Amino acid sequence: MSEQPDVHEVDLIVVGTGPGGEALAGGAARAGLDVVAVEKHLVGGECPYYGCIPSKMMLRAADALAEAHRASELAGDVVVTPSWAPVARRISEEATAGWDDTAAVQRLEDAGGRLARGAGRLDGLRRVVVTADDGSTTTYVARRGVVLNPGTRPALPPVEGLADVPVWTNRDAVRATEVPGRLIVLGGGPIGVELAQVFARFGAQVTVVQHGDRILAGDEPEAAAILTDALVADGIRVLTGVEAEHASYADGQVTLRLDTGEEVRGDRLLVAAGRTPNLDDLGLETVGLDPSARVLDVDDRLRALDADGEEVDGLWVIGDVTGQGAFTHVSMYQSAIALADVLADGTGEEGRRARYDALPHTTFTDPEVAAAGLTEAGARDAGLRVRVGSTPLEQSSRGFTHGPGATGIVKVVEDADRGVLVGATVVGPAGGEIQGFLTLAVHAAVPVAELRGMIYAYPTFNRAIESALADLHE
Ligand SMILES: Cc1cc2nc3c(=O)[nH]c(=O)nc-3n(C[C@H](O)[C@H](O)[C@H](O)COP(=O)(O)OP(=O)(O)OC[C@H]3O[C@@H](n4cnc5c(N)ncnc54)[C@H](O)[C@@H]3O)c2cc1C
Numbered sequence: 001m002s003e004q005p006d007v008h009e010v011d012l013i014v015v016g017t018g019p020g021g022e023a024l025a026g027g028a029a030r031a032g033l034d035v036v037a038v039e040k041h042l043v044g045g046e047c048p049y050y051g052c053i054p055s056k057m058m059l060r061a062a063d064a065l066a067e068a069h070r071a072s073e074l075a076g077d078v079v080v081t082p083s084w085a086p087v088a089r090r091i092s093e094e095a096t097a098g099w100d101d102t103a104a105v106q107r108l109e110d111a112g113g114r115l116a117r118g119a120g121r122l123d124g125l126r127r128v129v130v131t132a133d134d135g136s137t138t139t140y141v142a143r144r145g146v147v148l149n150p151g152t153r154p155a156l157p158p159v160e161g162l163a164d165v166p167v168w169t170n171r172d173a174v175r176a177t178e179v180p181g182r183l184i185v186l187g188g189g190p191i192g193v194e195l196a197q198v199f200a201r202f203g204a205q206v207t208v209v210q211h212g213d214r215i216l217a218g219d220e221p222e223a224a225a226i227l228t229d230a231l232v233a234d235g236i237r238v239l240t241g242v243e244a245e246h247a248s249y250a251d252g253q254v255t256l257r258l259d260t261g262e263e264v265r266g267d268r269l270l271v272a273a274g275r276t277p278n279l280d281d282l283g284l285e286t287v288g289l290d291p292s293a294r295v296l297d298v299d300d301r302l303r304a305l306d307a308d309g310e311e312v313d314g315l316w317v318i319g320d321v322t323g324q325g326a327f328t329h330v331s332m333y334q335s336a337i338a339l340a341d342v343l344a345d346g347t348g349e350e351g352r353r354a355r356y357d358a359l360p361h362t363t364f365t366d367p368e369v370a371a372a373g374l375t376e377a378g379a380r381d382a383g384l385r386v387r388v389g390s391t392p393l394e395q396s397s398r399g400f401t402h403g404p405g406a407t408g409i410v411k412v413v414e415d416a417d418r419g420v421l422v423g424a425t426v427v428g429p430a431g432g433e434i435q436g437f438l439t440l441a442v443h444a445a446v447p448v449a450e451l452r453g454m455i456y457a458y459p460t461f462n463r464a465i466e467s468a469l470a471d472l473h474e
């Protein structure tokens with residue numbers, strides 16, 4: 001390919017730099033490829049600037065308040081006056097550098113890559129047109145191919161009037177400089193419950209409106225029930241099985257009318273009702289893919305597949321838009337596998353293949369809700385002969401000594417025919433850390449007999465796993 005003035009030839013183009021895209025672009029550049037990363041907003045994507053990191057800083061602060069309150073039951077009087085200022089400061093200064101990605105761009109350039117700031121659009125195979133904010137365009141053509149990592153944006157559910165209400169999304173919530181007096185949270189998924197608990201603990205009067213019959217629909221029902229009780233104990237109204245019919249805004253106040261006839265009023269409405277994939281303006285049709293798709297099909301090396309299951313030449317896709325779980329660890333996991341495949345360059349070298357049977361996640365509420373693999377219902381739906389075992393965390397010795405805040409559960413799901421765990425859930429303090437043990441058990445298919453035969457330190461929370469295993473029954 002001979003280089004034309006407005007067409008730049010490179011080895012690899014990465015469109016969208018979520019956590020996985022950023023890592024892949026840097027890794028490919030360090031390996032010696034000529035890489036251009038295309039980003040229309042901030043290098044690093046949603047997680048560091050508007051997602052995981054700021055929300056976890058908010059939760060850390062909210063947990064500190066809750067622990068201070070618990071201290072009076074355990075250790076004497078603690079007077080704590082909540083202040084949002086340190087939270088806003090940590091997010092602005094420590095997490096996001098004022099929502100500035102200079103450091104990330106520098107990392108990419110230090111690795112030998114370069115950034116094209118603008119919106120990338122496929123223009124046929126291995127070809128991307130980048131439109132900068134000033135409207136100017138640059139075309140890149142890639143010898144190895146293109147990696148798509150465009151991520152998602154908050155979805156606005158089809159509630160009448162909602163489009164005319166100045167709502168908060170996660171992006172506004174993490175930039176908040178003060179706590180709203182009354183907050184309505186539309187959606188009881190991970191974003192909704194995490195942020196509801198944060199603002200409630202900082203004094204907001206919070207109502208969660210969830211149209212499904214429970215919060216955290218993807219988790220075990222027992223986990224959702226424990227978390228619901230915890231949120232209610234934080235003073236949150238948790239409304240489930242209700243539909244928001246109409247939203248309106250007047251005089252600084254949002255009103256949400258529910259199908260029960262009730263009108264919920266708030267100073268802010270946080271919409272946390274799922275995500276819309278950024279696939280609509282990527283030029284997917286120019287490579288034979290459907291631009292209205294909600295997810296892009298990929299094989300286990302993250303190579304894009306068309307509607308007939310055929311590989312699209314020189315195209316990889318990673319991150320939330322692959323539909324394998326909208327988590328940073330999925331984006332990063334896929335990034336490493338796709339990078340190995342890009343670097344192998346069709347040499348036939350066998351790299352790692354993606355598998356998701358032990359995919360973990362943790363919702364960082366208090367208590368944390370952590371799980372890996374299948375839920376009990378998921379295992380039954382998969383046609384497995386299922387045995388389950390569970391134990392309340394507060395009845396473990398550690399839970400008993402811990403006292404307030406120890407409520408939780410360990411639940412394990414066994415494929416009885418294979419004698420291995422196929423799923424596990426831990427709800428409790430540091431639930432995500434305890435759960436890591438069970439993720440390994442599911443991932444490595446450690447026989448249940450082996451798990452039962454090992455020694456669990458006394459009195460740890462993870463020792464409750466032994467009790468859950470002892471409870472396994474059909
Ligand atoms: C409030 C919140 C809390 C979260 N907490 C956690 C958590 O604790 N743990 C966890 O694992 N996950 C969490 N997530 C999810 C996590 O943020 C995402 O799964 C993660 O960011 C991975 O997304 P991604 O790689 O698909 O891309 P994203 O992070 O969505 O980034 C995609 C990037 O592509 C850019 N882009 C899109 N289209 C184009 C284009 N055409 N041209 C150029 N650039 C483009 C976007 O500007 C963006 O920077 C949270 C999300 C939210 C919103």
Ligand SMILES: NC(=O)c1ccc[n+]([C@@H]2O[C@H](COP(=O)([O-])OP(=O)(O)OC[C@H]3O[C@@H](n4cnc5c(N)ncnc54)[C@H](O)[C@@H]3O)[C@@H](O)[C@H]2O)c1
Binds near residue numbers: 217273327361
């Ligand atoms: N700790 C974590 O790992 C973490 C934290 C936050 C987000 N995330 C990721 O980000 C993704 C997006 O999070 P999310 O919470 O926005 O999405 P979600 O899709 O997981 O949950 C949205 C919830 O909103 C409900 N909902 C949808 N429309 C509604 C309506 N009109 N009225 C009331 N409720 C409605 C849904 O039933 C669902 O329970 C998550 O799936 C997760 O993968 C992860």
